[in-house]
Every structure is written in structure tokens, then in C-alpha cells.
Amino acid sequence: MKLPRKLHIKSYGCQMNVYDAQRMVDALAGEGFVETASVDDADLVILNTCHIREKASEKVYSELGRLRAVKDEAARHGRTMNIAVAGCVAQAEGSEIIRRAPVVDVVVGPQSYHHLPQLLAQAQHHGRALETEFPAEDKFGFLPPPKPETIRARGISSFVTVQEGCDKFCTFCVVPYTRGAEVSRPVTKIVDDVTRLADNGVREITLIGQNVNAYHGEGPDGRAWSLGALLYHLAEIPGVVRLRYSTSHPRDVEDTLIEAHRDLPALMPFVHLPVQSGSDRVLAAMNRRHTASDYRRVIDRFRAARQDIAFSSDFIVGFPGESEEDFSATLALVTQIGYAGAYSFKYSPRPGTPAADMREMVSAEEMDERLVRLQELIDSQQSAFNAAAIGSTVDVLFERPARNPGQIVGRTAYLQPAHVMASADIIGQVLPVKIESLERYSLLGEIAVPAHAPRPQAAVSHVTTPSMITGA
Numbered sequence: 001m002k003l004p005r006k007l008h009i010k011s012y013g014c015q016m017n018v019y020d021a022q023r024m025v026d027a028l029a030g031e032g033f034v035e036t037a038s039v040d041d042a043d044l045v046i047l048n049t050c051h052i053r054e055k056a057s058e059k060v061y062s063e064l065g066r067l068r069a070v071k072d073e074a075a076r077h078g079r080t081m082n083i084a085v086a087g088c089v090a091q092a093e094g095s096e097i098i099r100r101a102p103v104v105d106v107v108v109g110p111q112s113y114h115h116l117p118q119l120l121a122q123a124q125h126h127g128r129a130l131e132t133e134f135p136a137e138d139k140f141g142f143l144p145p146p147k148p149e150t151i152r153a154r155g156i157s158s159f160v161t162v163q164e165g166c167d168k169f170c171t172f173c174v175v176p177y178t179r180g181a182e183v184s185r186p187v188t189k190i191v192d193d194v195t196r197l198a199d200n201g202v203r204e205i206t207l208i209g210q211n212v213n214a215y216h217g218e219g220p221d222g223r224a225w226s227l228g229a230l231l232y233h234l235a236e237i238p239g240v241v242r243l244r245y246s247t248s249h250p251r252d253v254e255d256t257l258i259e260a261h262r263d264l265p266a267l268m269p270f271v272h273l274p275v276q277s278g279s280d281r282v283l284a285a286m287n288r289r290h291t292a293s294d295y296r297r298v299i300d301r302f303r304a305a306r307q308d309i310a311f312s313s314d315f316i317v318g319f320p321g322e323s324e325e326d327f328s329a330t331l332a333l334v335t336q337i338g339y340a341g342a343y344s345f346k347y348s349p350r351p352g353t354p355a356a357d358m359r360e361m362v363s364a365e366e367m368d369e370r371l372v373r374l375q376e377l378i379d380s381q382q383s384a385f386n387a388a389a390i391g392s393t394v395d396v397l398f399e400r401p402a403r404n405p406g407q408i409v410g411r412t413a414y415l416q417p418a419h420v421m422a423s424a425d426i427i428g429q430v431l432p433v434k435i436e437s438l439e440r441y442s443l444l445g446e447i448a449v450p451a452h453a454p455r456p457q458a459a460v461s462h463v464t465t466p467s468m469i470t471g472a
């Protein structure tokens with residue numbers, strides 16, 4: 001019998017890269033590859049790269065330097081190790097990678113992962129292979145689904161890509177160039193994927209897309225369905241107890257999405273809605289095509305539909321021309337909205353984007369200083385948000401054993417990690433947890449006995465309490 005070949009895959013960047021990595025593993029499973037956590041014994045190493053900021057992008061070349069030594073070592077032992085670069089750097093700098101890094105055998109852009117087996121074969125027979133075209137066909141039509149045992153091994157929470165690419169062209173951003181034009185997958189394909197996942201134990205589905213609420217996939221009725229319509233439909237699938245979506249754009253928040261938050265208990269009241277800046281002048285220069293007030297109005301619409309909704313966001317500090325006054329407007333917006341958390345980044349000029357040609361650079365010192373001030377404000381909001389959970393009883397979807405023996409960790413509706421002492425039987429269930437304390441970003445608590453159930457006699461008997469799937 002032929003021994004399985006070993007595949008090691010390392011992903012950088014966003015959730016879509018995490019998901020794509022799984023789909024590449026699925027595609028290569030058919031070729032006899034099994035995943036390995038160690039790079040040293042791998043027959044194939046895939047770097048799934050991110051181009052969003054300079055730092056992310058440069059990691060590729062330093063990682064390739066390290067891999068060269070590992071590949072040489074394998075060769076000394078008579079083993080061939082192949083190295084592939086996938087993801088957004090592959091798309092943006094494919095030929096440069098081939099030129100600069102002879103260690104690389106295959107370069108494959110994000111829309112061509114279904115061609116990986118052919119590209120590997122090509123590299124084996126003809127040297128090296130590069131594919132960064134945007135093929136006419138949809139890769140998802142060709143990527144094999146994961147096997148049931150693979151789904152189970154991946155846990156109870158899963159991403160599903162529903163939309164990919166971006167037509168917004170924010171002036172700082174590479175995504176429209178690396179992921180291509182906006183494409184939505186048809187509803188029936190997504191339903192098939194979600195059903196397969198739910199049938200194999202997945203309880204939480206996060207629909208992902210670079211612009212997920214621009215979703216307009218073809219529905220079974222032949223019409224274009226919105227993200228809201230898709231969510232209503234997916235909430236009906238047995239086993240799906242939590243639904244999320246990411247990342248949204250403030251310009252594409254339709255009424256059906258707001259209504260879905262009002263009507264669907266499975267749709268979690270936590271929305272990542274990046275705004276980037278609170279200054280209208282900067283927002284215009286970024287080509288965001290919304291103002292700070294537009295954004296506040298979108299937030300108000302969500303809050304009117306669902307009182308317990310919370311938000312996270314992304315911010316860029318030091319965009320070209322950002323004045324102290326512009327930055328103050330960002331701080332003011334953050335103060336007004338009140339976030340459960342947010343990511344903030346220093347502006348990084350990206351080759352080929354319009355902002356890279358803008359002259360009025362903010363100095364490195366000013367950027368650093370603004371980043372610290374913004375992060376302090378966001379951290380204080382996040383800490384207050386987390387501390388507010390203490391003493392309350394919240395629903396937790398349990399995911400896996402925690403590091404401490406006997407502890408199981410899950411997540412609240414707001415993705416806060418929550419730890420309880422319990423048996424592993426509760427994994428995959430949503431149970432009410434009385435939150436007792438907060439340790440850094442983690443909540444600690446005890447499973448609350450549902451009011452109608454008899455109180456447990458023995459210390460461990462709460463574990464055997466009939467599972468109470470709430471949130472569905």
C-alpha cells in the first residue's frame with residue numbers, strides 16, 4: 001500500500017484564508033495527502049499568505065528562507081519536499097516569488113485552489129508551476145467537500161464562504177486586486193455545505209466574505225437573495241444553533257438583515273462592522289463612500305431591532321493626510337458607539353493602490369502615538385464590556401477541553417471565551433452559564449441549572465442535566 005503523503009499548511013491573514021486552507025486540505029486528500037502539524041516531515045508545505053499590510057506580506061520571504069533549510073535537510077535524507085505559496089501574496093506577487101525564491105515549486109492564487117493537484121503534478125514533471133489567473137469557472141464547483149470524519153475532527157464551529165472578492169476599491173486596500181471581483185455562491189450550494197456540516201456535529205456557522213453583506217447569490221427561485229434572506233433559510237437547518245457573518249460593510253446593510261437580527265434567535269447579536277475612521281474627510285479620501293453619521297445611523301438601525309447587539313470594528317490610523325482633528329473624530333466616534341472590541345492598524349501603503357501615491361504621509365511617531373491612544377480607548381471599552389458579564393447568566397456554546405484539566409471552554413454570543421468545570425459531554429451544547437469572574441479576556445463561571453430542573457445533589461450531577469440547546 002502506498003504511504004500517505006504529508007501536508008503542512010500555514011495560514012496568515014483573515015478568516016477566509018483559514019477556510020481556504022481547509023478546502024486545500026480537502027482537495028489534496030483525494031491525492032493521498034494527510035495533514036501534519038510538523039513542517040519537518042512534510043512532503044508538501046503550503047504557505048497561505050496575506051498581502052493586506054507590508055508586515056504580513058514580508059513574512060512570506062522570511063518563512064521561505066527558513067523553509068529552504070528544511071527542504072535541503074529533507075533532500076539530504078533522500079526525501080523530496082515541495083513548497084507552494086498560496087493566498088493573496090501569491091496572487092499579487094506570483095512571478096516575483098518565482099524569481100526571488102527558487103525554493104518555491106508552486107504558486108497558486110486564491111481563485112485556483114481546485115487546480116492544486118494538477119499544479120503539483122506539473123511542478124513534479126516540468127520544474128515549477130504558477131497560476132494566478134482568475135479562471136472563468138467557480139473553484140467551489142470543483143473543490144471536493146470534506147469527509148464526515150474530517151468535519152468532526154475540525155470541531156463544532158465552522159466557516160463557510162458565501163461571497164468572495166470586492167468591488168468597493170477603498171483606496172488603501174489590496175483585496176479587490178488579490179481576491180478579484182465580487183462573486184456570490186448560489187443558495188443551494190451553501191445549504192448543501194451547511195447541511196453536511198450540521199449533520200456531522202457542527203453547531204455554529206460563520207458565513208464569510210470580504211463583503212459578506214453584499215451577498216446576492218442565486219436563490220432556488222432564480223432570483224438574487226440577500227444575506228438576510230439566506231440567514232432566514234439557514235436558520236431552518238436542523239442542528240444549526242448559531243449563525244454569524246463577517247465581514248460587513250456599512251453601505252450594504254439591508255433591511256432584511258436588520259429584520260433577521262430581530263427575528264432569528266440563532267443569529268448572534270454581535271456584528272463586525274468596520275468603519276476605518278470617524279472623519280468624513282478621511283472617509284472620503286479612503287473612498288469608503290459613507291460618512292460617520294451614515295455609520296451611526298446603521299448602528300442605530302441594528303440597535304433598534306435587537307437591544308443586546310454589540311459591535312466590533314476595524315480602524316486605520318495615519319491614513320495619508322489624517323490630521324489631529326481627523327483622529328479626534330475617530331476617538332469621538334468610538335466613544336459614541338461603544339465597542340465590544342476592535343482591531344486597529346497603522347496605515348501601510350500597498351503597491352498598486354491609489355493611496356500609495358498620496359503624498360501627505362503621517363509621520364511614524366504620530367502614527368504610533370495615535371495607535372496607542374486609540375487602542376487604550378478600545379481596550380477600556382472591551383474591558384468594561386467583559387466586566388459587565390460578571391454576575392449575569394449567559395448562553396455558552398461549548399467547544400473543547402480547555403488547557404486546565406477538567407475545564408471546558410466555549411463562547412458566549414459575543415465570542416468571549418467562557419470556562420467551566422464540566423465533563424466533555426457538554427461539547428456542542430449551548431448551556432446557560434452563571435459568570436463569576438473575568439481573567440484577562442476569559443470569563444469563568446458555572447453551568448446554571450435551568451430554573452425548572454431539580455437542583456443537582458452531587459457536585460458533578462450538573463453535567464448530566466439534560467442538554468438544553470438554547471439559542472436555536
Ligand code: SAH
Pocket residue numbers: 052053172173174175210211247248249274276314315316345346347348349350
Ligand atoms: N473587507 C473588510 C476588511 C478587509 S481587510 C472591510 O471592508 O472592512 C481587514 C482590515 O485591514 C480592514 O478593515 C482595514 O482596517 C485593514 N487594512 C486594509 N488595508 C490596510 C492598509 N493598507 N493599511 C493598514 N490597514 C489596512
Ligand code: SF4
Pocket residue numbers: 166167168169170173174175176210211249
Ligand atoms: Fe478592502 Fe474596502 Fe473591499 Fe473591505 S470594502 S475588502 S476594505 S476594498
Ligand code: F3S
Pocket residue numbers: 012013014015016017049050051052087088174175178179210
Ligand atoms: Fe489578507 Fe487576502 Fe485576507 S490580503 S486579509 S488574506 S483577503
